[in-house]
Amino acid sequence: MDIAEVAKASGLPASTLRFYEEKGLIHSSGRNGLRRSFNASVVERLALISLGRSAGFSLDEIAEMFTFDGPDINRAMLSAKADKLDRTIEELTAMRDGLRHAAVCKAPSHFECPKFLRLLRVAGKNRFRQPNKLKEIKPKRSV
Amino acid sequence: MDIAEVAKASGLPASTLRFYEEKGLIHSSGRNGLRRSFNASVVERLALISLGRSAGFSLDEIAEMFTFDGPDINRAMLSAKADKLDRTIEELTAMRDGLRHAAVCKAPSHFECPKFLRLLRVAGKNRFRQPNKLKEIKPKRSV
DNA sequence: ACTTGACTTTAAGTCGACTTGAGCTTTTAT
DNA sequence: ATAAAAGCTCAAGTCGACTTAAAGTCAAGT
Structure with missing residues (x-):
């Protein structure tokens, strides 16, 4: 998918998608010449990000939730966020x-x-x- | 009450209280020399403001809720805010x-x-x- | 060949809600 | 009497989350 498709599918402007990529919240799968190409799963990730935003989490907090490195640490954090919510x-x-x-x-x-x-x-x-x-x-x- | 007492009672810094006054969200009852004096009811009003903030309303929206001029208009708005919530x-x-x-x-x-x-x-x-x-x-x- | 339009980068701008700093006055404690 | 503490005003700064502007690249259609 190119950026315009993702924008349309997610309801977010392209500028926001670039901004999110720069922040490491999403990743483009590669480039088509200059242009980013995304694979379709990014749309779900964006839905999750929007959801998190609407739940009052900052982008940094959302980024934390996406780091699935230490599974236990992460589960604990998810629970903590749920409690906060x-x-x-x-x-x-x-x-x-x-x-x-x-x-x-x-x-x-x-x-x-x-x-x-x-x-x-x-x-x-x-x-x-x-x-x-x-x-x-x-x-x-x-x- | 002077500003420090209100600050302590509300948990808000004095700078915020001055800022809120400037925005018309709260009023001081007068001056004691230079110094503002508040009457105790401002603490409840501040609690309400904090509550509104935590519910995701902007200061402007909260200010709207405080304008009890047109009772019907206002009731309708309060309901609308409740629905939004x-x-x-x-x-x-x-x-x-x-x-x-x-x-x-x-x-x-x-x-x-x-x-x-x-x-x-x-x-x-x-x-x-x-x-x-x-x-x-x-x-x-x-x- | 050339314009158009979608995309790119980088830097700067915006917005709401405060906070901070500078420089002054006033009250209060010693 | 004097110095510290607390207030004051006004302007400018900060922070997060984007947005916008400027200037350039590139594929596609005429």
């Missing part, structure tokens, strides 16, 4: 419940609603920071 | 299951494991991008 899911669930409640709550301010404040406290246990805005993927850009 | 939670759950499975899977490569690949596909439906790395909060910095 579990905590995140709990928080998001609390947040979601808080939002749903806020949407119907009669209290003049959410800060005056005991139910909401309780959710706040529950959810705030394992807090962490997250830098940027979530953007929708634009699978195709025409310009 | 629901989709995220679904994805994260799939990702977590994928990771847990990968941690025990016998297949030589995860890409050769049908169970894993199925999870991939399920999880990849509503994909979105998320820019940065999650960092732990360091509540105290000594330098």
Whole structure:
């Protein structure tokens, strides 16, 4: 596959694919003249990468998950990541419940609603920071 | 409360509090000479902000949630955010299951494991991008 | 032969969310 | 009275994840 096909199949721009290759997250199978050629399995790998990104892992963390050198080390890490995700899911669930409640709550301010404040406290246990805005993927850009 | 107390209570550095104030996410109740003074409710508001951040909302989105001007508009938006979160939670759950499975899977490569690949596909439906790395909060910095 | 369009590289730019530094003022402790 | 600690403002810097621009290469169609 050439880069445009992979881009289309994965929904990622070619620039991102080059960037990922440079970071070692994917590999091209060789060159066709100048041009990279990829084999089809890269599309699944990209799906996994996108998934990992959407789960809040950084590219570096995802790269770690791909190093299948020490099988035990790796299994342990995968479990650890899963646990981390579990905590995140709990928080998001609390947040979601808080939002749903806020949407119907009669209290003049959410800060005056005991139910909401309780959710706040529950959810705030394992807090962490997250830098940027979530953007929708634009699978195709025409310009 | 002065800024240091709020910082301690919220786990956020003073610089962040000033930054949030500048963005209109929080307000100081006045000045004590030069110094800002906050009333205690700001701590809850900050908890809510942190929670929102950890749920993947940008500061701008969180600011939107705080504008309780049009009650209907706002309720609709809160519901919309909750729905968005629901989709995220679904994805994260799939990702977590994928990771847990990968941690025990016998297949030589995860890409050769049908169970894993199925999870991939399920999880990849509503994909979105998320820019940065999650960092732990360091509540105290000594330098 | 030549233009077009897809691809290439490298460097620089962008974006959100903060952080850091410089230089000043004010409060507090000795 | 004075020095350290804590605040302040404003500008600039940082970080991760890409994106964009500039300038060049190359195969294919007219």
